[in-house]
Each structure stands twice: as structure tokens, then as C-alpha cells.
Amino acid sequence: LRSGTKPTLADVAALSGVSTSTVSNVVRGATVVAPRTRRKVLEAIQTLGYRPNVLARSLVKRQTNTIGLVLGDLSNPFYSELTGIIVREASTLGYATMMSSTGWQIEAQRACIEKLLEHRVGGIIALQFSHDPWLVQELRAVAVPFAVVTCWEEQSDCVAVDDERAGALVARHLLDLGHRRVAYVTSALVERATDAARLRGFRMELAGQGVHVGKESLLHWRSSADFGNDPLMSSRLRELVGSSRAPTAFFVSNDIAAVSLMETLDELDLRVPEDVSVVGFDNIAVSGLARVSLTTVAQPREELGRIAMQLLVDRLMEGEDRPLQQVRLEPQLIIRRSAGPVSSSSI
Amino acid sequence: LRSGTKPTLADVAALSGVSTSTVSNVVRGATVVAPRTRRKVLEAIQTLGYRPNVLARSLVKRQTNTIGLVLGDLSNPFYSELTGIIVREASTLGYATMMSSTGWQIEAQRACIEKLLEHRVGGIIALQFSHDPWLVQELRAVAVPFAVVTCWEEQSDCVAVDDERAGALVARHLLDLGHRRVAYVTSALVERATDAARLRGFRMELAGQGVHVGKESLLHWRSSADFGNDPLMSSRLRELVGSSRAPTAFFVSNDIAAVSLMETLDELDLRVPEDVSVVGFDNIAVSGLARVSLTTVAQPREELGRIAMQLLVDRLMEGEDRPLQQVRLEPQLIIRRSAGPVSSSSI
DNA sequence: ATGAAAGCGCTAACAG
DNA sequence: CTGTTAGCGCTTTCAT
Numbered sequence A, B: 001l002r003s004g005t006k007p008t009l010a011d012v013a014a015l016s017g018v019s020t021s022t023v024s025n026v027v028r029g030a031t032v033v034a035p036r037t038r039r040k041v042l043e044a045i046q047t048l049g050y051r052p053n054v055l056a057r058s059l060v061k062r063q064t065n066t067i068g069l070v071l072g073d074l075s076n077p078f079y080s081e082l083t084g085i086i087v088r089e090a091s092t093l094g095y096a097t098m099m100s101s102t103g104w105q106i107e108a109q110r111a112c113i114e115k116l117l118e119h120r121v122g123g124i125i126a127l128q129f130s131h132d133p134w135l136v137q138e139l140r141a142v143a144v145p146f147a148v149v150t151c152w153e154e155q156s157d158c159v160a161v162d163d164e165r166a167g168a169l170v171a172r173h174l175l176d177l178g179h180r181r182v183a184y185v186t187s188a189l190v191e192r193a194t195d196a197a198r199l200r201g202f203r204m205e206l207a208g209q210g211v212h213v214g215k216e217s218l219l220h221w222r223s224s225a226d227f228g229n230d231p232l233m234s235s236r237l238r239e240l241v242g243s244s245r246a247p248t249a250f251f252v253s254n255d256i257a258a259v260s261l262m263e264t265l266d267e268l269d270l271r272v273p274e275d276v277s278v279v280g281f282d283n284i285a286v287s288g289l290a291r292v293s294l295t296t297v298a299q300p301r302e303e304l305g306r307i308a309m310q311l312l313v314d315r316l317m318e319g320e321d322r323p324l325q326q327v328r329l330e331p332q333l334i335i336r337r338s339a340g341p342v343s344s345s346s347i
Numbered sequence C: 001a002t003g004a005a006a007g008c009g010c011t012a013a014c015a016g
Numbered sequence D: 001c002t003g004t005t006a007g008c009g010c011t012t013t014c015a016t
Helices: A009-016 A020-028 A035-048 A054-061 A077-092 A106-118 A133-142 A163-176 A192-207 A231-242 A255-267 A301-318 B009-016 B020-028 B035-048 B054-061 B077-092 B106-118 B133-142 B163-176 B192-207 B231-242 B255-267 B301-318
Strands: A066-071 A096-101 A123-126 A146-149 A157-161 A182-187 A218-221 A249-252 A277-282 A295-298 A326-329 A332-334 B066-071 B096-101 B123-126 B146-149 B157-161 B182-187 B218-221 B249-252 B277-282 B295-298 B326-329 B332-334
Touching: A009 A020, A009 A035, A020 A035, A054 B054, A066 A077, A066 A106, A077 A096, A077 A301, A077 B077, A077 B096, A096 A106, A096 B077, A106 A133, A123 A301, A133 A146, A146 A301, A157 A163, A157 A301, A163 A192, A163 A249, A163 A277, A163 A295, A163 A332, A182 A192, A182 A255, A218 A231, A218 A255, A231 A255, A249 A255, A255 A277, A301 A326, B009 B020, B009 B035, B020 B035, B066 B077, B066 B106, B077 B096, B077 B301, B096 B106, B106 B133, B123 B301, B133 B146, B146 B301, B157 B163, B157 B301, B163 B192, B163 B249, B163 B277, B163 B295, B163 B332, B182 B192, B182 B255, B218 B231, B218 B255, B231 B255, B249 B255, B255 B277, B301 B326
Parallel strands: A066 A096, A066 A123, A123 A146, A146 A157, A157 A326, A182 A218, A182 A249, A249 A277, A277 A295, B066 B096, B066 B123, B123 B146, B146 B157, B157 B326, B182 B218, B182 B249, B249 B277, B277 B295
Antiparallel strands: A096 B096, A295 A332, B295 B332
16 A cells, blocks of 8 residues: 555455446446445455545546636625625536636736646636637637636626616616716726626616616726725816716716725715715625615626526537527615605705 | 648658658757758748647646645735735746635635646645645645645645734734734634634733633624625624723734724724724735725745745655655735724723 | 657446 | 546656
């Protein structure tokens, strides 16, 4: 019995006096093995502390039970929760999860995926995918199942909330509350195309009532994930608020930025929702606090995670010829106190 | 050229008319390869889209460049941020990260680690480790580097903040503010022993001033990670507050529970900090919001992550005979507005 | 500087 | 039901 290295099938075989294939059979519960033999083998496994080597197994089977997860930034609670859900789901389905984080650097994305491919992951789920046709093409070429969740990616399997509809939902709500001058705030934390879709839906619904969101009402919040202040925005807001065309409501494409905005508004002595209304996106835990009470759009996290994993598995089973699966989920407006009727003084 | 499967070293060798070992050499940049040959090989790699198979490599080298991460629950922002840091750090050092989540189920912990071992990870970092001597023993037996971060684990390499000292820091602060009747609130989100250490330090410092934390002042918050309300606590608090010995300050061992507590206090019409003070632990992003402004103990996240990874690498290099490394980091009290001077009416 | 050959630990036919 | 054999894709002596 060799020492210094972990026991192998051969060791178990030797100790129990059978062949390696028999041991392999009992380990995998494959063929019917004689009860006596099985017992002997099991015993040997016990005393040796044998543990199957997944690497060797994967090598011969030419496939792993590992999926790769690429994500931008774990400090945004929306994504970290989603990550947790996916990891759990994968584990339930018998897959291990290999993570790699891009830290929002767009070139890092390719490197991340390259590493995952070298590890021969069975499939890849991207959480915050920066559109990259070359990459999608490459992934297609190697025939590794690829699903993006939370963003709409024309060329891949994907699942996301209906962002346009969400934008419209918010617009409707704001209109119902009497708002006519509204601003849209983009956040660095949300992927461009996604952001654009939300704005599109928002604008269209407003346009139906003759309300227009001009260029001067498009703001950009350079937020980090820690509710940091954006000094540029502060001054921009201050000047905007002074003007006669000051918006009475803000739709922010991300809860983190929305909460940050509320904080900045506080500093400017603008009360929410008495003076201005704020609506966010994601419904992260913080937004539900009474002290925050942010009206926002909820994305069905559990479903997003579950379906993403499902897309991967389906593709894994049915192969490339299966038509692209692209799932849109319904967003849900969560009405809280940060958005209220437009104040009479500002009409 | 075989089709349907990914190109291998042999394919590259065939195409470039050299042996597999030569190809292997250029891929790894190992021996000096003749410039001409190298170019030919590189070319073949390009046209074939060859990608090394990490599994095969690991199999023969008998070691992987993968580390395992076991964590309890990604929905607690403190841990998800820490996770992000570790993943990044690992990646920088050339390691891929395999995650598995226990979802707080204590028996799941063994299963998680078992899976990681089958994948032959080079080392394991546990984020929220529920003390389990058997497991630690087992890990030791297989000689896989193991480091726990955030909890103090006597038998393993570990790095954590000095919890007792943190408790003392909070006690000191509360004493300075004039508090004499204080309560300690345990949260389900923090590991038992860690919680106990914080309480110990807290109590000791208070005892120095003749202040005692009796059993009636020990509360338990059954919190989930989403700032949920704990109805039992609500009623418990209501009755406690009515009594003449109502605490004037609460030290909660976790920010999530602390913020939840503040919310509950709001509902009971108790103002923070005018009527009661609250101090938390972790300094998650939310706590820094002006609307929350929670006085809390900060743990040096970056350092925790960096050192945890370092412990693993050191052990990997120097082997088992290296003495146990156990690092204590300094906690930092972040003073905000949730803890104030004891109100005159309650003295 | 390059090639031949022997495995790494396991599975998958195929015989017996 | 069990054993034999031939790889999976790669690294690593050891010759040449």
C-alpha cells in the first residue's frame, strides 16, 4: 500500500482482492455487484479512506459536472443573492460551481471565460454580461452551453425580466401620482443595454400622456456598490432643482443608486416623497426598510436563478441544434413610500 | 483531424509535425524550444483553437490550481463582499475558485467539503465555519490546507477579528455615554463561538465598572438576512421596555440584526438614539446610510480575505509541519448616530 | 532541441 | 457477476 498519496481505485481493488472495474462498479452503483463483493469493497474503501478522483473521472468521460459562473461584482446584494440561488440550484442538480469575477473590467470577461473553458466546465452562466459578440461567437464554436441571466443577449440563451415593461410600469405609477416632469437616472452598476431598455419602456409610456424625458433629464450616477456619494451628481442636482423645470420624480435603474440618490436629496433638504419622488430597481433588502421604504421594481430572483440553470441543463441535454431559448419574466412594481403624489407647490 | 471533440496536444503535434512533448513544452514555456518550431506550433494552436485541458494536467501533476470556498449564506452582504475579495485574491495568485454553500445547514458542511475534496482542490477556505472537530480531523488526515476566516478555530489556520476586544470596545463606548443597563443581542447569523467571544469581551469591560449583563438581558434575534421582523422579539422587547430595568442600550452581534432591531424599535415608538442606543457589528454598507447611521464594529474585510488566502498558500508551500497560524486582526469602532448619551429620563 | 514511452486515476467495452 | 484491456489528454524522464 503506497503512502504519501491518496488511495486510488487500484489500492481498494488490491485490498479487497477484486479488480478495479469491480470497485469502480460499486463506487458508481453501476452494474449489479454480488452483495458479498460489494461489502468487501465498501469495507476496503472505508479503511483506506478512499475518495473518488473527479478529475480522472471527468477526463475519461470527457465531461465535467462543473458549471462556471461569471459575475461582475459580488458587492451588489442583488447579484450576490442571485449567485447564492444559482450555486444552490446547481448543487441540487449535481453540479459543482466554479466562480470567476470580472470586477467589472470588460476585458477581464474573456479571461474569466477562457479559464473556465480550460477547466472544461459543462456550461457557463453569466450574471452581468457585457455584450461581446466575439465572445458569444467563440462560445458557440466550442459548443459550451452558455446562458446569460439578467441581461438580454440576442445570440444566447438568456433569462431576464422584461425591462421595457418594467419601465412602463414605473411610468404609469408616476403618471397616476400626477408627475409630469420626471428624470431618469442611469447607474454604472447596470449593463448598458439593460439600462437602455428600461429607459425605452419608461419613455414610451410617458409619451402616451404627452410627457417627454428630454436630454437634460437624463442623469448618470457613478455609483459604487456601497451607497457612496457622487459629488458631480450632487452639484448637478442642486442646479437642476433650482430650475423651473426641476423634475418632481426620479426613476433610477438600480436600488443602490436610488438609495444613494435619496441620501443626496436629504442633504439638499429635499424631502422624499413630499418634494420629490424616487423609484428604484431590483428590490434589494435595504429598500424594504421602513427608514428607506423605496418604491421599486422587483425581479423574481428565485426564478431567474432556477431558469438560468434550467437553460444550461436543457442545452446540455439537447445540444446545439435546439433553438435559442430566451425567457422574459414579469417585473413587479413594489409600491412603498418613496414615491408619492406630486406636491401642489411644484405643479 | 478528429471532429466533434476539442483539439488535443496530439492534434497540434500532428498538424505542426512535431511530437506531443514539444508542443507541451511550448504551451508551458518550459524548455528552450527552437524559435522556428515554437512558431509552427503556436500557429497550429491558433488554427486549431487548442485550449489546454486543466483536468488532464492536474491529473498527472497530482495537484490542482483550484481552491474551495465553503460559505453559509451569500445573502449577508458582509460575507458576500468577503467572498468577492477572496475570489479576486485567489485569481490573482493563479487559483480558480470552486464554491459551495451550506445554506446554514450544519450537516451540509461535511457534504460540501467532501465534494471539494473529490475535486482535489488544493486548499479550502471556510467563511462561516460551524465548529466540527471530526471534520477538522479529517481535513488534517488528508493533508489539505484548510483555513477558516472570520471564526476562531483552535485546530486550524485561521484569521479573525479580535472579537473579545471588539466587545470591550463597544462596552467602553457605551459606558462613556453613560449607559448602565445594557442588553446583548445574539443573532442566528453569527457562529456561536464567535458570538460568545463578543459577549465575553463586552461583559468583562462592563464588569470593570460594576455593570452586569444578566440573563434577562440576553436576547436572541432569529433573523434572516433580509432584515425580517422577529415577532417573538417584538413582544419580548415590548415587555422588557415596560419594566423598570429596561436596557438603555443594545449591542447586537451583527449589523443585519441590529438594523432589524432598530426597525422594530421604531415600531414600538422608541427613538434611536434618544430613547435607546444600538450598536452593531460588521459595518455593512447599509449601516453607513444617513437614514440608518448605525454605530458598529468594522472588520477589515480586505485584510481578512488577503490573509486567509495567504494562510492557504503558506501551508501549501511549507506543508503540515508548519506550526498553526492563527491571526487576530484589530476591530475598529465606527461611531455614528445610533448610540448616544443615555437619556436623563431613563436614569 | 526533440521524440518515445510510461504513466496520472478512472471508465467502458468486451470477454470470460 | 467479474476481470482484462485500452484509452481520456497531459507531463515527464530518458534517449537520441
